[in-house]
Amino acid sequence: MSQPSESPIAESPGRTSPRPLWIASNRLPVSLGFADGELHATRSSGGLAAALQGVAEGAPFDWVGWPGCPVPEDRRDEVRERLAEERLVPVFLDEEDEELYYHGIANQAIWPLFHYFVDKVDFQERAWQRYVEVNQRFADTILGAAPEGARIWIHDFHLMLVPRLLRQARPDLEIGFFLHIPFPSSEIYRLLPAREDLLLGVLGCDYVGFHTHDYARHFRSACLRVLGLAAEHDGVRFEGRRVGIGVHPIGIDVQGFERTLTAPRTSSLVEELKDRYRGRRLILGVERLDYTKGVAHKLRAFERVLERRPELASEVALLQVIVPSRLKNPDYAALKREIDECVGRLNGRYGSPGVTPVEYMHRSVDPEQLAALYRFADVCLVTPVRDGMNLVAQEFVLCQDEIEGLGDPWRGMLVLSEFAGAAHVLARALLVNPWNLEQSADLLEDALDMPPDERAERMRTMADQVRALECTTWARHFLDRQWAAADANQSHAVVALGRDDEAELCESFARAAKRVLFLDYDGTLREIVRSPEDAVPSAELLEVLAGLSALPHTEVHVVSGRHRRDLEQWLGGLGVALCAEHGFAWRSRDGGEWEENPGIDLSWIPRVRSLLSGVTDEVPGTRLEVKPCALAWHYRMADPDYGAWRARELHSQLQHNLANLPAEIVHGHRVIEVRAAGVHKGGYVARQIDGADWVLCVGDDRTDLDMYRALPPEAHTIHVGVSVADARFTIPSPARVRGLLRKLLEAASKPA
Numbered sequence: 001m002s003q004p005s006e007s008p009i010a011e012s013p014g015r016t017s018p019r020p021l022w023i024a025s026n027r028l029p030v031s032l033g034f035a036d037g038e039l040h041a042t043r044s045s046g047g048l049a050a051a052l053q054g055v056a057e058g059a060p061f062d063w064v065g066w067p068g069c070p071v072p073e074d075r076r077d078e079v080r081e082r083l084a085e086e087r088l089v090p091v092f093l094d095e096e097d098e099e100l101y102y103h104g105i106a107n108q109a110i111w112p113l114f115h116y117f118v119d120k121v122d123f124q125e126r127a128w129q130r131y132v133e134v135n136q137r138f139a140d141t142i143l144g145a146a147p148e149g150a151r152i153w154i155h156d157f158h159l160m161l162v163p164r165l166l167r168q169a170r171p172d173l174e175i176g177f178f179l180h181i182p183f184p185s186s187e188i189y190r191l192l193p194a195r196e197d198l199l200l201g202v203l204g205c206d207y208v209g210f211h212t213h214d215y216a217r218h219f220r221s222a223c224l225r226v227l228g229l230a231a232e233h234d235g236v237r238f239e240g241r242r243v244g245i246g247v248h249p250i251g252i253d254v255q256g257f258e259r260t261l262t263a264p265r266t267s268s269l270v271e272e273l274k275d276r277y278r279g280r281r282l283i284l285g286v287e288r289l290d291y292t293k294g295v296a297h298k299l300r301a302f303e304r305v306l307e308r309r310p311e312l313a314s315e316v317a318l319l320q321v322i323v324p325s326r327l328k329n330p331d332y333a334a335l336k337r338e339i340d341e342c343v344g345r346l347n348g349r350y351g352s353p354g355v356t357p358v359e360y361m362h363r364s365v366d367p368e369q370l371a372a373l374y375r376f377a378d379v380c381l382v383t384p385v386r387d388g389m390n391l392v393a394q395e396f397v398l399c400q401d402e403i404e405g406l407g408d409p410w411r412g413m414l415v416l417s418e419f420a421g422a423a424h425v426l427a428r429a430l431l432v433n434p435w436n437l438e439q440s441a442d443l444l445e446d447a448l449d450m451p452p453d454e455r456a457e458r459m460r461t462m463a464d465q466v467r468a469l470e471c472t473t474w475a476r477h478f479l480d481r482q483w484a485a486a487d488a489n490q491s492h493a494v495v496a497l498g499r500d501d502e503a504e505l506c507e508s509f510a511r512a513a514k515r516v517l518f519l520d521y522d523g524t525l526r527e528i529v530r531s532p533e534d535a536v537p538s539a540e541l542l543e544v545l546a547g548l549s550a551l552p553h554t555e556v557h558v559v560s561g562r563h564r565r566d567l568e569q570w571l572g573g574l575g576v577a578l579c580a581e582h583g584f585a586w587r588s589r590d591g592g593e594w595e596e597n598p599g600i601d602l603s604w605i606p607r608v609r610s611l612l613s614g615v616t617d618e619v620p621g622t623r624l625e626v627k628p629c630a631l632a633w634h635y636r637m638a639d640p641d642y643g644a645w646r647a648r649e650l651h652s653q654l655q656h657n658l659a660n661l662p663a664e665i666v667h668g669h670r671v672i673e674v675r676a677a678g679v680h681k682g683g684y685v686a687r688q689i690d691g692a693d694w695v696l697c698v699g700d701d702r703t704d705l706d707m708y709r710a711l712p713p714e715a716h717t718i719h720v721g722v723s724v725a726d727a728r729f730t731i732p733s734p735a736r737v738r739g740l741l742r743k744l745l746e747a748a749s750k751p752a
């Protein structure tokens, strides 16, 4: 598990950045109510609020979220004003929003799926539409309130569409996203009907964080398998930006817990517990009622221990605190019944007068009671079947620490599920697979019987880890990384073709005496699609190309790696000059015969063809394209990982085979192409610019760099996607290229 790594920036911009910070989460850290018509708003200190406290001390921030209850229309201004005093900005949800967005999608689709409970997923289209609308409402509220250049930090699965909505409206914003729950394996993730939208939503940010490396890895792999975006281990390139991916295990409010622990009331509660459990050892469980938390697994493990050692029934008690949650949902109501039954069965079987092996509280306890239980317990049994992090495990460890003024440290031991994110940071706990009943029972016994020295050693190591993860450090580390990622994107944005650049291009285009445009096709004029034959031009594209080439003193050249047959079929009648097969063949704008590069040695083709055919047969989904002077092995439709693996292997095999032959290998976007040496797009464009006083060249992959290099420095060179050294500007997408062409056409068609 990677720890949150040290920021490369010495001074923490989490504290010092002059940009104002805005947080957005589903819930505001406030409890709102109307008693006798009077508005009551009390600040609540949930985990996230505590985590951000330290950041607020450096620079106060504003927080956008739902106040947690319906607010009638005529009281909303009053609520807004009241919350504004605390720098809180409400997003109001009515009962139907709560039902559809919050319960329908967040709790009944994303939550179960992301925790691998596929059979509990209930995805309703109507609810999804509301999720989209409510995310838009959050985005609009942020946009209406956050000033220019603000830094925004969005939290959790309720708001996965917000980053993109913000980015589209205000590219200047610095945007981060943190997911508090697991991100599932792509095999599970891809079951979600809205899988593309959620990923695209998150990819609007500059930086996305997860609790564990596994979740980050799953996110990356979903980007690849669902969106076809190949990611590096710490980032993915999308629409001309790099979205950083980071691992930031959240910690707890260490100081807050220490304060509660040393409060006089907590000490007297500990004394009460000592009296109540005299002669017995206490196993503690604390969780919100949820099927992910593995409460039934825990009860079964305890039952198994009692089956093995019935005498423990009077020596050990299991106290289970369950905070009621989502009871409106039938799954939660059923879970409650299952737990009730399990507890009943266990007590019926092992209880006796004065002996109740399982004590069960279905309500929350106050912070002092909780701290006292953590301090006193002999074992904390935390057995979720999936959990993003699990703060209870960390809280228990901290409360057992040596703390000034408190005696008796290290009474207890932590038994922790390996399926909680916390297992990655608390590796000295007794880690269990809650599905393995025998092992869970074994380790629970080990925890009860552990010698004091070993217990102290393990707990001390874990307490150090909990202190290191402390939540304000977590928030600061995340914000440092977010800042660095956004900063890198902003410096790239300097070369992004902006509105002013577009206006200048249009103006010079309209004034020029002879204009020449060189346009690559796939990935430039037209989006890359899974199957190359499907990349047919739209009517809109044909119209703009025909319009441009009909302008006086204007030549449009489509310069592509495609076979001449495709270009002729799709673009033949537009008055556009065509250059096919990476510059090997061309045809003038008036149509007529294709000409070919003379004197090219093609003797290597049969040998390479047989090698590529063999690989095509072996790797499902790949295709061999045979062109007059080149062979292309496409692996766009193969399994992305396997395709990339075989491509790497093929590349080195080709390098070995082609040494000293007049051919070169170009590894493009999911294609390996072997082409005759000396044939490239640059040779063609260099021959077409005589007398031109305005040249535009737009491309998207490595083969287009030859064009940029062959042009004079004053040519307008634009690359789709990331910035490259040879192009002056970047542009995010083919749609934006088409938009630019349309603007050029309009500029030149306007009367002078």
Ligand code: GDG
Residues within 6 Å of the ligand: 047, 180, 181, 250, 286, 287, 288, 321, 323, 363, 364, 365, 366, 367, 370, 387, 388, 389, 390, 391, 392, 395
């Ligand atoms: C999500 C992810 C991730 C519980 N009962 C009482 C009480 N609590 C407090 C605990 C703890 C919190 O509630 C529960 O936190 P968890 O981490 O266990 O779980 P989720 O609520 O599901 O949180 C989770 C977390 O986000 C943070 O990123 O760790 O994986 O699911 O702080 O102390 N507090 C009080 N009385 C109770 O009865 N006072």
